[in-house]
Amino acid sequence: MHVNRRDVIRMLPAAATLVSASAQTQGQMQAAVSEAALFLDRLAGYGFSGILGVAEKGKILLERGFGFADREKGLKVQPDQVYSVGSITKQFTAAAILKLEAQGKLSTADPISKHLPGIPADKSAITIHHLLTHTAGLRPDYGDTDFETVQRDEYVARVMAAPLDSAPGARFRYSNAGYSLAAAIVERTGGVGYEQFCREHLFLPAGMRDTGYLLPKFAPGRLATGYREGNRWGTILERPMAADGPYWNLRGNGGIHSTAGDMLRWHIALMANTVLTASAREKFETGYVAEGPRGLMKYAYGWSTSQSRYGKLVEHNGGNGIFAANFCRYVDRDVALFIASNVSEWPAIPFTETVADRLFGEKLPAPPAVISIPKERLQSYSGTYSLAGGEKLHVAAEGDGLRLSAEGQQPVSLLLFGRIRPMPVAEEITKRTLALLRVEASGVSEEVLRAWGRNAPVEEIRKRRTSFWNEQRSRFGDFKEAVSLGTAMERGDFVSYSRLVFENGSVITAHVWEEDGPLLGVRVANRPPSRVFLPTGQDEFSTVQIPTGQPATVRFKREGQSVRLEFLDAAGSPTAAAAR
Helix, strand or coil: CCCCHHHCCCCCCCCCCCCCCCCCCHHHHHHHHHHHHHHHHHHHCCCCCEEEEEEECCEEEEEEEECEEECCCCEECCCCCEEECHHHHHHHHHHHHHHHHHCCCCCCCCEHHHCCCCCCHHHCCCEHHHHHCCCCCCCCCCCCCCCCCCCHHHHHHHHHHCCCCCCCCCCCCCCHHHHHHHHHHHHHHHCCCHHHHHHHHHHHHHCCCCCECCCCCCCCCCECCEEECCEEEECHHHCCCECCECCCCCCCCCCCEECHHHHHHHHHHHHCCCCCCHHHHHHHHCCCEECCCCCCCEECCCCEEEEECCEEEEEEEEECCCCEEEEEEECCCCEEEEEEECECCCCCHHHHHHHHHHHCCCCCCCCCCCCCCCHHHHHHCCEEEEECCCCEEEEEEECCEEEEEEECHHHHHHHHHCCCCCCHHHHHHHHHHHHHHHHHCCCCCHHHHHCCCCCCCHHHHHHHHHHHHHHHHHHHCCEEEEEEEEEEEECCEEEEEEEEEECCEEEEEEEEECCCCCEEEEEECCCCCEEEEEEEECCEEEEECCCCCCEEEEEEEEECCEEEEEEECCCCCEEEEEEC
């Protein structure tokens, strides 16, 4: 499915004191842009592919590509490469609604029954404002995939037939479906297709000729090819598509394509009030409802708003697990950045904050440059390394580097968090996962189902988890124990890895949790938590930590017949070691 914003890392407001909003000189800003570009250029050496665009005070300062748009063809990302922007699409749907309001054809206060037929009584109180602020009481999605061939009226009927999760206006729950309903209102009220309305009233007036689903008629090679775990996924336009754009699980809530330049032109047009009036833009960018219990971020119309270190931040991100994009507008400084990627292992969103820090003058080191070494030298480091506490690290040559796989919380913390001591929340989630598995091994009880949250489809979960345990027992015999392999942070959620030991074999599972929330999912994992480190010096290998953007480096030292693996700090001093 088209991912929800909770499935990707968002730029949270930093706890640090607000940085002075004094403007950088033109020379300082250009130097800062160069530093941000250098960071992504080095990151491309580790596998990142994507684009970065930066604008300030009505001028585009950077449009730059990094890595490969198509690996098989050897095509590098060009400055005008076209990327899927995911849920950033929502702001265009909201802007279309505000455009129709300016034309006197609707009001955001209207009940949706005024513009959509067949609205049942339990949903008669839902307004357009509720749809745009994710407070309509709808579930996130009402279909199996983004590309299910469901048409508009069928989709609306499907949503209307399902029970509400909460009363309209009662609480925030991110919903792709709400924005698809808003897109249906755009079509019915605007009298033309969703994409055509956006192109005529938003994109072309802003100078955005390369933004849309199908109408830009993208030439071959313009769209970046997506890759998932090293395998070609392709593009959204290679999936099932109606004659006028995506089907309705995706239309209006995601899937729009754009370039860095077009997204920056959108920011420039908004700041100049050339697409929306000043009053409409204020309505567009006002935060109406808290997105979490702390209330640090508030949802506007297709935007999140917060107070960042650099002033008011109006932003939104999106992705589908392959493509990822983030669009951030620091409106107090009239600075915008757009970043996107097409490789699942290196999503752009987590690196937005470190790019922004560089843009606003923070002096941060770039990752070390990757070098090449002979394959036989790579092979010489392979083996199992033991830390002082007995936990293991497995090292294996993979491609041009080494894959380090962890078994235990300390090696996971070293690999994925860059620290010796585990994060307290990781330890807590590990305990939560093991307790859940031990209960679940005896049956999928109500206690197990409560871990998924009150809005989870409990019967579906009960059936799926019961089937999982039955399958493992039929393959491996009686269950013996659950052993934690460590908890990592991946794409904004915590993933707790466990080895389930049976009489005649074992299986690795990954439980995905919200930090302070319910269990989001469980999957079978191919291996324990791991990272690929690439050669960056004599006997040294590095990776880049997600989401900090800081390099992590290991060094191998031969001591007679043994090999010592050392984790290095920023100054190059050992912080932990393991021996083979």
